[in-house]
Amino acid sequence: MNILRFSKPLVYNGCTDRALNNYLxxxxxxxxxxxPSANVIESKEQFKIELSVPGYSREQIGIQYHDNLLVVKxxxxxxxxxxxxxxxxxxxxxxxxxxxxxPKTVDTDLISAAFLNGILTxxxxxxxxxxxxxxxxxxxx
Numbered sequence: 001m002n003i004l005r006f007s008k009p010l011v012y013n014g015c016t017d018r019a020l021n022n023y024l025x026x027x028x029x030x031x032x033x034x035x036p037s038a039n040v041i042e043s044k045e046q047f048k049i050e051l052s053v054p055g056y057s058r059e060q061i062g063i064q065y066h067d068n069l070l071v072v073k074x075x076x077x078x079x080x081x082x083x084x085x086x087x088x089x090x091x092x093x094x095x096x097x098x099x100x101x102x103p104k105t106v107d108t109d110l111i112s113a114a115f116l117n118g119i120l121t122x123x124x125x126x127x128x129x130x131x132x133x134x135x136x137x138x139x140x141x
Contacts, residue, residue, distance in 0.1 A: 035096050036074070037051070038050065038051050040100070045125060046123055047106065047124040048121060048122070048124070049100060049121070050121050051072060051098065051119070051122075052118065052119060054118035055076075055093040056118075058115040060074055060076060061073070061115070062075070063111075065108055065111060068103070069099055069100070070099070070100040070111075070124070071099050071100075072097070072099075072100075074096045076095050105127055107126065108124075110125045111125070
């Protein structure tokens, strides 16, 4: 069995955030939403990574593969240009980076990506010799 490993971002409970914000008063920390959520799916033929990146265009996202490490970067201009004061801010878009450790059993030449409706999908096909073969009956002569 192949395993595609990835770094899981820290996820904080909303109640904890609200309690800390109430305790600390006006202290603002907007870094907790900077890492996009990911789904990692394995089938017989491939691994598939889905990243939730709403607000980004395909030009703002870069994907690189080197030494069994797949790196996904999103760059966003973080300066708003206008002096606005948020009364409540529960989401936002910032630059991010996600790293996924990829097994040596994949065909790195055929890695592909698609971007549709804020979801980045990366397909990582397995090498032919590693794919599970269908069961076959052997005839005894």
